[in-house]
Amino acid sequence: MGILNFFSSKDPEDYEKKGDGLFEAGAYGKAIAEYERALERLEKTSPWDDDYQQNLREKISCCQEQLALEHENTARELMEAGHNDDARQYIELALELTRDDQLITQLEQYLKQLDTGRLEAIQTTLPNFDTPDQEKQQEEMPEVQTPGAEQDDEHFTALIGTLPEDIQATYRNYPVVFKTGYLALNRGDFEQAAEDLSQALDEHDDPQSYIPLELATACLNLTRYDEACRHAETFLQHHPDALPGYQLLCDIYWETREFERAEALLVSLPEELAESVAGYLLRGETLYQAGKFADAKAFYRDFSKKYEWNESIARALAKAHEALGERTNARYIYGEIMNQCLSCHSRVDPFLKQKYADLSFESGLKTTEVLELYLSLAQEVPQNAADYYQKISRIYNAQGNETEAERFQAISEKYEARQ
Known part of the structure; x- marks a missing residue:
């Protein structure tokens, strides 16, 4: 369906039907959004239809309870794995959703098992600065690995698992050297990837092959733009409806700053791709890159x-x-x-948390909301913890809390010293 048809005005029943399908598929969060759209539309078109409104509210409530149960299960698994901060987020989401007293009691019990304060929780996650060789000792411990061939097979299967099933089957039937090239490509060894994928292309002489697409990607990362362009164009000749081919060719044109060629390419998009969100994003990104x-x-x-x-x-x-x-x-x-x-x-x-927090911080909005975002980010992106804790220190300083400002400055400096 084209995007112009997709975004036309809908009746409440249309949103409800989509919500029902999402509910049956277990996509409860998306189903809630569709039912809420149906309710909003109904309130505009038929505000007197109380029975229909109540029916939609009951469906929303049902979805919320199902989603709360999912979050409760996820939180339990995260707690068992020791990921308490992630678990806390799911528990809080579940508490917002559910009205079931038994589930509320269980969720509150989970919270009692976690650290009771955010700052105290952060304290417990700090490295033991008194034992500086601890991480080094862990790094020196030998890792138990599965045999190379078996490990490669598992990794290859995992990588292609995101592709459509027919393409997965195609990739599995390519020469063995394609697999080694594909693995090299995904670990950033582009020289090896280009060598192996070139060999795979020679061994598998099929115009419908997807190998040129992967080889073009390797060449692009090696800044071999002419070669990358040639392979991408070859791929599109035989797969004119394949979005990845257009995306890759646009990447090449952006890198070579041939924006007119990118615009001409996007004009030639098949109608269905041209009207898709992906098509709009390629046109917008071409303007941005220019x-x-x-x-x-x-x-x-x-x-x-x-x-x-x-x-x-x-x-x-x-x-x-x-x-x-x-x-x-x-x-x-x-x-x-x-x-x-x-x-x-x-x-x-x-990424969104950091963008919002950084833009707020740079604009002088040193609020508790921003502070809490940095606290959360310090747990989710520990490699940047020194910067986050330093900003937390500056926020506390702006709020007049010198004790906490000094404490988090010290934490930041200790993290910085460990890097």
Whole structure:
């Protein structure tokens, strides 16, 4: 279905039907969003239909209970694995959703098993600075590994597991050297990847092959742009409806700053791809890569006015605002995306948290909300903990809490010394 048809006005029944399908598929968070859209639409078109409104509210409640049970199960598994901070987030989400007294009691019991304070929890996760050789000793311990061939097979299966099933089967039937090249490509060994994939292409002489797509990717990363372009174009000749081919060729044109060629390529997109969100993102990103930030912003804003909210478009719009120095607008959009995640009762991407927190911090908004985001990020992205704790220190200092400011400055310095 084309995007223009997809985003046309819908009746409440249309949203409800989509919600029912999502419920049956176990996608309870998305189902809630569809039922809420149905309810909102109904309140505008038939506000007198109390029975239908009640039916939708009951469906929303049912989804919320099912989603709460999922979060409870996830939290329990995370606690058993020792990931207490992640578990706490799922417990809090479940508590927001459920009205079941028994489940509430169980969730509250879980919270009692976790550290009672956020700051205390952070204290317990700090490295033992009095034993500086501890990490070194752990690094020197030999790791138990499965035999090379078996490990490669497992890794290859995991990597192609994200592809459509027919393409997975195709990849498995390629020469063995394709597998070694594909593994090299995904671990960043592009020289080896290009060598193995070139050999695989020679051994497997099939015009419909996907090998040129992977070989083009390796060549792109080696800055062998002409070769990359040739393989990508060969792939598209035989797969004119394959989005990855257009994405890769756009990447090549962006790197070589041939933006007119990118625009010409996107004009030639098949209608279905041209009307897809991915097609819009490629056109917008071409404007962005060309330094036409204002045009990119206008392009994304026009999309947002015409169609339903889309996270990928919202992220791209926020990036354009940032490039133009419009930090307030960018921060607002990142906050909106975070709220959308919470409304669907899903975890918030740490990238979004950092963008929102950093833009707030740089704008002088040294609030408790920003402080708590950095506390969360210190657990989720520990390699950047020194920076996060240093900013927490500065926030406490701005709030007049010198004791906590000094404490977190000391923590930051200790983390910095460990790196």
